[in-house]
Amino acid sequence: MRVVMFxxxxxxxxxxxxxxxxxxxxxxVVTHPKSEHAYEKIWSxxxxxxxxxxxxxxxxxxxxxxxxxxQVLKEADPxxxxxxxWRTWIPPRIYTLPRHGTLNVxxxxxxxxxxxxxxxxxxxxxxxxxxxxAHLMDEVLDAGDIVLQKAVAVGPKxxxxxxxxxxxxxxxxxxxxALDPIASGQKEFTPQDxxxxxxxxxxxxxxxxxxxxxxxxxxxxxxRAQSAPYSSAFTFHRGKRLEVVSAVVSEQRYGGTPGRIxxxxxxxxxxxxxxxxxxxxxxxLAITRVRTEDGRELPATEYFTSMGGYLTALP
Numbered sequence: 152m153r154v155v156m157f158x159x160x161x162x163x164x165x166x167x168x169x170x171x172x173x174x175x176x177x178x179x180v181v182t183h184p185k186s187e188h189a190y191e192k193i194w195s196x197x198x199x200x201x202x203x204x205x206x207x208x209x210x211x212x213x214x215x216x217x218x219x220x221x222q223v224l225k226e227a228d229p230x231x232x233x234x235x236x237w238r239t240w241i242p243p244r245i246y247t248l249p250r251h252g253t254l255n256v257x258x259x260x261x262x263x264x265x266x267x268x269x270x271x272x273x274x275x276x277x278x279x280x281x282x283x284x285a286h287l288m289d290e291v292l293d294a295g296d297i298v299l300q301k302a303v304a305v306g307p308k309x310x311x312x313x314x315x316x317x318x319x320x321x322x323x324x325x326x327x328x329a330l331d332p333i334a335s336g337q338k339e340f341t342p343q344d345x346x347x348x349x350x351x352x353x354x355x356x357x358x359x360x361x362x363x364x365x366x367x368x369x370x371x372x373x374x375r376a377q378s379a380p381y382s383s384a385f386t387f388h389r390g391k392r393l394e395v396v397s398a399v400v401s402e403q404r405y406g407g408t409p410g411r412i413x414x415x416x417x418x419x420x421x422x423x424x425x426x427x428x429x430x431x432x433x434x435x436l437a438i439t440r441v442r443t444e445d446g447r448e449l450p451a452t453e454y455f456t457s458m459g460g461y462l463t464a465l466p
Contacts, residue, residue, distance in 0.1 A: 152230035162236035164196035169323035179227040253288040262348035265293035270314045274376040283321040285329035296340040298329040310378035361386040363409035364426040367436040386462040396440040406431025410461045420451040
């Protein structure tokens with residue numbers, strides 16, 4: 152099939168790589184301009200570079216809603232558009248232009264975790280597995296019929312970075328595998344159960360601020376979800392920002408007030424956690440490594456030179 156590819160960052164890069172070595176003919180690539188935004192500098196492999204190396208025309212756009220681009224796509228005469236990590240709305244006259252419509256590749260097990268940062272949200276919510284879904288695009292974001300879906304298990308110590316590497320390896324088999332039945336003429340695919348759909352927003356500073364009223368297990372997953380190269384979860388100590396680089400759930404139970412710097416346990420320093428921490432029934436969060444406001448990273452046992460005092464959500 153003749154394929155136009157819309158994509159950005161490493162997700163788009165890996166999708167294009169899979170298409171270029173497939174039996175399909177990539178006739179045009181549309182990608183976003185390079186960005187200095189902190190999030191978009193993460194996993195920032197170029198889509199334009201491999202396209203140009205293979206002699207495929209590249210169009211740079213923030214939004215695909217101008218007449219010039221529409222005419223370029225019309226002249227390309229695609230059988231299908233394949234999109235992955237396209238960051239802005241694709242209008243109906245574009246996603247319905249090809250004979251077979253548009254196949255979107257999304258890094259979650261739809262219908263759950265539509266929208267943004269699905270791996271981080273899934274890890275926070277203690278999902279047993281994550282994955283990649285190829286679905287046909289319609290007027291609702293990430294809601295079209297599912298063509299192919301593959302899953303991988305979430306390990307007990309996996310970080311969001313680990314899950315990125317697990318799922319990015321699924322992009323090629325899901326993308327090419329989804330094109331096979333479409334190319335063979337199959338028209339009917341699996342409708343999404345909209346009663347199970349969830350949609351998540353982009354993550355921001357407020358989403359990585361530690362709330363010590365959360366249970367320790369939830370906070371431990373937050374720390375793993377905000378693994379490098381993502382921004383670390385943070386709190387404040389004596390008025391200064393303190394990033395929590397690694398942590399585990401404490402072995403013992405600790406009572407008191409959420410945020411209290413309580414006790415050294417093994418290689419960690421335990422912080423009292425949970426809205427009902429006063430009952431003494433909760434485990435705490437044992438912080439093992441921290442990063443200070445000036446960028447120094449060190450073991451928590453070296454940073455916390457004495458017990459007592461509090462970690463807080465605000466300075």
